[in-house]
Amino acid sequence: MEVKAVARYVRISPLKVRKIVGAVKGKPVEAGINSLKFMPQKAAAIVVKTLQSAVANADHNNELDVDALFIKNITVDQGPSLKRFRARARGRGSRILKKTSHITVVVADEA
Secondary structure (H helix, E strand, O other): OEEEEEEEEEOOOHHHHHHHHOOOOOOEHHHHHHHHHOOOOHHHHHHHHHHHHHHHHHHHOOOOOHHHEEEEEEEEEEOOOEEEEEEOHHHOEEEEEEOOEEEEEEEEEOO
């Protein structure tokens, strides 16, 4: 059985999160959380939080065995960008795009 958790509108670029995601896909949940906790990137903490939410959903809603879960898939989609500007020379302004992400974590049991 598959269970998912979604973190939407997270204020981090999708490219930064995708670098982290490849390291934990397909691993057991406990090994994935342990490897993410020791990564220095901001994205690792966000993915850990979403992964723990998916595990809690599996335990509470579907009463699955938490020890038998593995990370089936993690997808990172781009959300809407916050558009800002920065003052530049000669009265001009340059655009700054503050990107957001939607992170979807799918965990499944071994069965």
